[in-house]
Amino acid sequence: MNVFRGPTQFSAGPACALTIGNFDGVHRGHRALLKQLKDGAKEKGLVSCVMTFEPHPKEFFSPEQAFAKLTPEEFVSEILVKRLNAKWILIGDDFCYGAKRAGNFASLKASGNQLGFEVSSIATVLEDGERISSSALRDALANGDMPLASKLLGRPYGISGHVIHGQKLGRELGFPTLNLAVANHLHHRKPATSGIFVAQVHGLSNKPLPAVASLGVRPTVEDEGRVLLETHVFDYDQDAYGKIVTVELLEKIRGEEKYTDLNTLTHAIAADAQYARNYFQKKTYV
Numbered sequence: 481m482n483v484f485r486g487p488t489q490f491s492a493g494p495a496c497a498l499t500i501g502n503f504d505g506v507h508r509g510h511r512a513l514l515k516q517l518k519d520g521a522k523e524k525g526l527v528s529c530v531m532t533f534e535p536h537p538k539e540f541f542s543p544e545q546a547f548a549k550l551t552p553e554e555f556v557s558e559i560l561v562k563r564l565n566a567k568w569i570l571i572g573d574d575f576c577y578g579a580k581r582a583g584n585f586a587s588l589k590a591s592g593n594q595l596g597f598e599v600s601s602i603a604t605v606l607e608d609g610e611r612i613s614s615s616a617l618r619d620a621l622a623n624g625d626m627p628l629a630s631k632l633l634g635r636p637y638g639i640s641g642h643v644i645h646g647q648k649l650g651r652e653l654g655f656p657t658l659n660l661a662v663a664n665h666l667h668h669r670k671p672a673t674s675g676i677f678v679a680q681v682h683g684l685s686n687k688p689l690p691a692v693a694s695l696g697v698r699p700t701v702e703d704e705g706r707v708l709l710e711t712h713v714f715d716y717d718q719d720a721y722g723k724i725v726t727v728e729l730l731e732k733i734r735g736e737e738k739y740t741d742l743n744t745l746t747h748a749i750a751a752d753a754q755y756a757r758n759y760f761q762k763k764t765y766v
Contacts, residue, residue, distance in 0.1 A: 486727040497521035500565040500575065502614060505672075508634045509572070509605040509612040516602055517570050526567055552583030556591045568598045574613075575601075590675055621673040624729040624732035625728050629673075636680075636728035637673070639695075639709055642719045650710060653746045655753065657710040658720050658728065662695065671695060671707050676733040678756040681713050683725035689713050692749075692756035712753060731759060 498515045503510050514530070521528035550558065555578045560566045569588065577583040591598040605612045612632050620629040621637060639662060646659040658681070662671055679693035693711040709766045711727050733755050739745040 493565065494527045495565050495567040497524060497526040497568040497570065498529045498531060498560070498564060499566050499570045500531040500577070501572065501647070503530070504614050505617050505637075506642070506652065507612055507614065507617050507632045507645050510606050511634065513570065513572060513602045520568065520570065520600075524568055525584060529566075531564070535584060549579055552578030552587055554578070555583065556588065556595065561595055562599070566597050568600070568653050570600050570602060573604055618672060624675060624735075626672060626673075626677070626729055630730075636730055638682075638726045638728040640724065640726040641709075643723050643725060644723060646710070648715065650712065653742065653749065655712045655746075655749050656717075657694075657712050658727075659724060660709040660711075660725070662707045662709050673729070673732075675735045677729040678731040678759045679711055680728050680730060681711060681725055682728070683723060684713065684718070684720060688728070689716060690756065690760040691727070692733075692753045693729060694736070695729070698736075712749075714753070714757065 482512075497517055497520055499513055501510070501513075506514075517530075518528050560569065569592070571585065571588070573585070573587075575585060577588070585599070585601055591597075592599040617629060617632045620632060626637060639660060641660040641662070643658045644661055646657065650657040674696040676691045676693075677695065679691040680688040682688050683689050691711050691713040693709060695707075695709045696709070697707060709727060713766075733752050737748070740747060
């Protein structure tokens, strides 16, 4: 499958089956769409392609960007037909395109009839009668509802990255951590969720390791606004610097707090760690 992240990567290659979207989080609705795209492309003898956007569409389609000024007709003729050679386009039921989001499924289908490509839409994927969408996932994460986020994603919400060196403060406090830098771009300082979490870590062993994690700006010890994921893996004392790990956030314990001193912070971390240990102990015996 070919993935195009912006106009500079567009190229008129073989005839393709195309879908377009943000794919932030790649939830179950996205996965259903991608599976249908791959299956349909194979059946039609087309190359499967995805158009997504990096940075996020809110920046990508800002008024200053020339790409955002394309009319629906220009977007179809110049991008979809000439530059991507799309012969089958599969989209979600809420897809809009072109300047001011003026184009929709009906107009795209009409353009397809005129310019020689097919357009299909995928049925909405539901969870307990509610539509699975990126906005529903963002709301679940913002509210710290990790079980709901896991349902929408079809897996626990996780953050991956290289383990980096930190201030070693956790080690001094008796809770050494694996540190991952998160979302430090100017327009992405705020992570999708924040707080203290029961967590598990992939990439250090042949099975996920239980942990407690803090995701946020560390208000007690840092005031630069840098977002960091700090994870204390229980009973793990090996060197992990440079390794690529995935930290899955299973349950939110509480929000971030600013403490008056390190002693108070240490007691809070100890309580969080015990909460997480109890969580895994209950899971073991259920």
